[in-house]
Amino acid sequence: MLTDGFKERFSGFITLRRNFFRSVIIATLLPIWVTMFPLGSTLAGAAEPQHDLTDLSLEELMDLDVFSVNVLGTHTHLEDEWMLGYQYMFMSMDGNRNGTQKISDQDVLKDFMVAPTNMTTQMHMIGVMHGLSDDLTLMVMLPYIKKSMDHITKAGGRFTTDSEGPGDLKLSATYTFYGNVKRDAFHATPWGPHRLLLDIGLSIPTGSIDEKDFLANPTMGKKQLPYPMQLGSGTFDLSPGMTYLGQSENWAWMAEAVITSRLGKNSNNYRLGNLYHISSWLARKVTDALSLFIEMDGDILENIEGADPALNPTLVPTADPGRRGGKSVDLSVGVNIYLPADEVNKGHRIVIEGGFPLYDSLDGPQLNMAWMLNVGWAWTF
Amino acid sequence: MFLTQTVTAIRSRRIRLKAGFVSSLILFIAVCTLAVAPMSVRGQTPREYQIKAAFIHNFVKFIEWPAHTFPEKTSPVILCIIGKDPFGAVLESMMGGKTIKGRGMVIRRFERIEDLGHCHILFVSSSERGSLTQILVALQGLSLLTIGEMDAFAESGGIINFILKRSRIRFEINVDAAALSGLKISSKLLSLATVVRNTPHTGSE
Ligand SMILES: [Cu+2]
DSSP states (O other): HHHHHHHHHHHHHHHHHHHHHHHHHHHHHHHHHHHHHHHHHHHHHHOOOOOOTTTTTTTHHHTTTTTTTTOOOSSOOTTEEEEEEEEEEEEEEEEEETTTTEEOHHHHHHHHHHHEEEEEEEEEEEEEEEESSSSSEEEEEEEEEEEEEEEEEESOOOEEEEEEEEEEEEEEEEEEEEOOOOOOGGSSTEEEEOEEEEEEEEEEOOOOOOOOOOOOOOGGOEEEEEGGOOEEEEEEEEEEEEEEEOOOEEEEEEEEEEEEEEEEETTSSSSSSOOOEEEEEEEEETTTTEEEEEEEEEEEEOOEEOOOOOOOOTTOGGGGGGSSSSEEEEEEEEEEEEEOOOOOOOEEEEEEEEEEEEEEEEEEEEEEEEEEEEEEEHHHH | OHHHHHHHHHHHHHHHHHHHHHHHHHHHHHHHHHHTTTTOOOOOHHHHHHHHHHHHHHHHEEEEGGGOOOOOOOOOEEEEEEEOOOSTHHHHHHTTOOOOOTTTTEEEEEEGGGGOOSSSSSEOOOOGGHHHHHHHHTTTTSSOEEEEHHHHHTTTTOOOEEEETEEEEEEEEEEEHHHTTTOEEEEHHHHHEEEEEEOOOOOOO
């Protein structure tokens, strides 16, 4: 019986791996797939009447943008350009999963005293970006995080824990090492310029890892909250990444890979697992002021190394350093609104994005993401 | 036996997984394809060159060529392109059937400067970057509006040079070179341009 269980777990593991990597491959190939469209139509020789620009005056021509689909996520700014950004993120996690299987609260309570039932994370993030040159952009970001988690106990009682405060400060530098939106060599392709960006991020542990709250029994006082309720990693984290950006008149597309690794252990004797992140998006311009996009994200998060001595891993799965890892693929759709000012390339941008999971395989029991909402505002000047 | 069990387990689990994953994937591809379907194929000629073509069309209104360069009052303005043509069919479709100050426009393309015939405007493609100095020397004394899109084109003696400022098109005008060619450029055009003067020693590049 024990061996059967092992076999099933083992075979399940193979399937999960395959599904996960299939999703990862699709997310990576998507930009290439998209690139085929302009190429295909060029080859087919399909021509559409050109929009007549000869009726425009010189002044009007000077107001036209050559590359009119703006980009989101990792991006660069031109020399001397500043950007001030604010982002609000809401994420709802609902129900537990073990591997890819949804499991009930009762299933969790078979092995633990307490089961988490759902969690919300809200994040307010402010950021400043500056183009040091056309090829090098610097960024500083500071989040303010609010978390809330609901639980059910074996005895049937329910309680909620909360944490709130600043998260980890992030610094990053983005360097364009291939391509340049301004350089004419890249204007020759019918599907616009291609760029490769090298990104290096450093996270400074300004977020608390000692958040405490009352648990099921308030008379026992505030207790150390489990790992997912903490606000920071407690370590300096390095996140090198690489981004590919492509643009045509009406389309923009992106593929990116980022690895976040933790440098050393934090003051509570653990380090969060490394995070391997890949994502790709495709944006379609609808009007000069509006574009739609679809995005796919793939993540592999490793388990925590070490353990916070203040946490009891048998009490609740969120306190177990070996139940934090997992793999996920998310899909989101969104809209980008531009409110251009008079000056070149300056103005406001608003992004609204909603996402849901396509695939989850978690080292559970672990809460899984139900949906998320992202609202961002960026002012370039 | 171990193998058959594994295969069965894989199958039963995969069916469940597949249903959710594959259907969401199909939905995703369908959404993308729908978005792509009505897509215009303007991408054939990059937008940059559609705009630059419209600029060239507009320049004609603000530039006066010496009368002797036109055989008749209604003779067309001859626009020549040397090197690799980035405009595709845009110039023909844009200029076709239109007149500017009573003149039509004719487009001619040349591979080498030696083959160049009579022109009013010469667009020097970026492919000719290496031989820019020879081209400009060969054109000296002609009443020809040279237009380029490369660094130092105007400084080297070209008349109008397109530049990209952030994502918009701007242009430089070398007023000395224009005067030497006998072209009259309206003050309106100059007011929108970055004015450049001949550098004392050319060919320093
Ligand atoms: Cu920015």
